[in-house]
């Protein structure tokens with residue numbers, strides 16, 4: 031779905047010199063995660079089924095044939111369908127807005143054919159049932175126990191609620207053991223920090239959400255900081271038209287109602303995509319997968335038209351921006367177009383039809399073409415060519431959406447600026463639609479917890495990217511982050527499964543350094559970051575060795591001027607640098623040139639200007655500054671380059 035950038039390029043930094051940093055305490059650091067509270071523990075050691083019952087005709091009974099821990103488990107037999115199995119009534123045990131971690135162990139009975147098991151929640155409100163998958167299909171066998179663990183937040187009032195396990199394909203017997211359901215008590219959100227929406231006023235700043243982000247403390251955080259929302263999945267085809275001409279708005283409606291009630295804009299995402307589109311859409315009238323025939327093209331475009339007419343009309347003016355088509359570019363193709371089923375059967379006509387019908391049904395709405403990696407020149411240019419061509423034909427495209435799924439090292443600000451610049455001549459709107467900043471540089475890294483140096487680097491990326499977006503406020507009409515807080519991010523399972531931390535708020539909803547990068551970069555706190563070598567970084571830190579010459583070139587009562595020369599002693603070129611030190615005598619930097627200075631307490635960090643981030647091995651770079659002093663003015667004794675001490 032997405033290219034994973036491997037280029038190790040540090041974010042370049044904007045050039046504005048800092049004047050008179052305010053005296054403010056260090057950015058708050060979130061307290062350590064409190065201990066989880068158990069709400070369900072089913073170990074099946076007491077010879078009972080511990081309140082577990084059967085769905086459908088299945089039979090559940092305590093067993094000592096096999097056990098994951100101890101000597102007992104729950105045997106599940108006599109299943110007449112794959113959905114039949116064990117369930118636990120948790121009505122009254124789950125509270126609205128609390129995120130529960132559900133863990134269960136499953137093992138197939140001897141002789142049962144290998145299959146996959148999944149864990150879900152069934153909830154009912156006034157007789158209407160909904161099924162929320164907590165853990166997707168996971169291979170299980172008779173040869174050993176397999177763990178299913180996932181997280182679940184109840185977001186609506188219910189009158190029936192159960193946790194259950196089912197299988198994907200077969201109805202063999204299985205065992206269940208050591209089920210635990212727990213939650214970590216929520217921390218209150220910080221109410222004494224600025225709201226992102228009050229600080230960034232050039233355009234609405236939004237977040238992608240699920241129902242869980244609209245309730246409890248999550249809802250409070252969302253309402254405090256964000257001016258726009260994008261349903262992350264609820265408006266995709268599989269959610270809105272799961273079977274032909276049966277439209278379902280139960281997932282999206284509450285989100286749009288929430289946005290309306292809180293005066294937030296809504297980005298409609300998305301009408302046409304190659305993912306999350308049910309198979310029936312591409313199945314011909316005889317029930318076979320469509321091939322590229324004229325009849326199939328007609329049928330597919332008719333389905334597309336019907337879909338957009340229904341979905342866009344259902345929301346009317348409540349949705350003022352639609353991602354009409356998503357990810358249609360493939361820059362590796364000679365014509366730059368993704369070989370999706372849409373393309374195979376209709377050529378470019380699905381895009382033409384989608385925009386034309388959307389304009390007709392939602393004439394008020396801004397219509398966007400959205401894609402990822404638009405900072406990659408080949409991709410950006412292919413998108414530009416397509417948009418130019420279609421607009422010349424009269425296809426009503428109002429804007430280009432840049433997803434901006436980026437990471438702490440990639441892309442540079444310059445590359446991002448080139449991405450924005452490219453589309454300026456077209457005179458259309460641009461939006462940042464799905465921004466997140468992964469702490470990982472490649473697919474092989476995994477950290478048990480986000481290292482402080484990565485979080486710091488991330489803060490600089492948010493700082494610099496938001497500074498750029500705000501500079502381009504004439505072009506950019508909204509910036510959306512792909513998630514509210516690090517407790518719920520799609521990057522936990524994409525492109526590989528590992529805990530990521532790409533957003534402004536941490537897993538306990540507290541403001542990260544990244545938040546300060548957006549809201550007040552002078553409060554980014556380099557001193558709270560241990561050196562990269564102390565972190566779990568899997569690749570060598572970018573510092574790699576440095577020498578620093580620090581000189582006071584002029585001094586007068588209360589003030590002095592300084593000059594710093596940094597030498598890159600590493601074997602690789604620096605592609606962005608950040609030099610930090612600490613003052614012992616209360617000196618404060620008031621202005622810098624050839625670099626950007628930030629100071630929190632005694633800790634100073636100067637980052638490169640946009641033009642001097644690259645320093646060859648053995649090369650030097652210099653910057654200067656003005657500072658205040660009283661009493662004494664001792665030179666700093668230690669420096670760190672990109673978080674690594676200079677020796």
Ligand code: XIL
Pocket residue numbers: 262263356433464520
């Ligand atoms: C992601 C959602 O966040 C996930 O929950 C889902 O499983 C997969 O899709 N580009 C897009 C978004 O345009 O729709 C994707 O959202 C992330 C990548």
